[in-house]
Amino acid sequence: MLNLAVLISGRGSNLQALQKNIESGILQGKAQIAVVLANKATAAGLTFAREHGLQTMVCPAEKDVLAGLAKQQIDLICLAGYMRLLSADFVNQYKGKLINIHPTLLPKYPGLHVHEKVLAAGEKESGCTVHYVDTGADTGQIIAQRKVPVLPDDTPETLAARVLEQEHVLYSQVILQIANAVSVL
Ligand code: GRF
Numbered sequence: 001m002l003n004l005a006v007l008i009s010g011r012g013s014n015l016q017a018l019q020k021n022i023e024s025g026i027l028q029g030k031a032q033i034a035v036v037l038a039n040k041a042t043a044a045g046l047t048f049a050r051e052h053g054l055q056t057m058v059c060p061a062e063k064d065v066l067a068g069l070a071k072q073q074i075d076l077i078c079l080a081g082y083m084r085l086l087s088a089d090f091v092n093q094y095k096g097k098l099i100n101i102h103p104t105l106l107p108k109y110p111g112l113h114v115h116e117k118v119l120a121a122g123e124k125e126s127g128c129t130v131h132y133v134d135t136g137a138d139t140g141q142i143i144a145q146r147k148v149p150v151l152p153d154d155t156p157e158t159l160a161a162r163v164l165e166q167e168h169v170l171y172s173q174v175i176l177q178i179a180n181a182v183s184v185l
Contacts, residue, residue: 012045110138
């Protein structure tokens with residue numbers, strides 16, 4: 001059973017998808033969310049976490065995150081819409097146990113405002129990526145991706161929604177893959 005820490009900054013739809021798959025989907029018996037950490041108390045995902053009986057912590061600074069994580073036995077840290085950059089020290093401390101989900105087909109379009117950039121570039125497809133976190137911005141080793149078409153009448157919002165649906169599938173698939181790999185070690 002993988003013990004997860006999920007780090008969020010906002011609405012937490014990826015957190016919700018993970019928890020749904022833990023309660024009644026592909027992650028049942030494979031993973032559990034030990035703690036949800038948010039950098040601000042207003043992160044909407046915290047409400048969902050509390051309603052689902054998950055332990056939550058508000059950690060405005062990285063030292064608070066480190067202190068929060070140190071209290072738990074955590075196997076994997078999942079960044080899910082976490083909008084803070086983590087220091088090299090943090091990343092190195094949790095190397096190989098720290099993953100992120102990003103709403104493009106990395107290495108294309110790291111950073112912010114990605115759907116606007118995908119549309120402006122006239123891409124025919126986009127998607128999402130789960131990757132290990134290294135000291136760069138969205139540059140770590142890619143674990144898996146799912147693709148979606150870009151449609152002629154797409155807006156950043158419609159494209160974001162299509163990608164998000166696949167994020168909700170992909171993140172759990174990757175965590176299952178890691179859980180299965182760990183259980184045979
Ligand atoms: C997702 O699109 C994720 O890929 C990106 O931030 C967004 C977070 O959405 N890193 P949510 O908070 O999980 O709904």
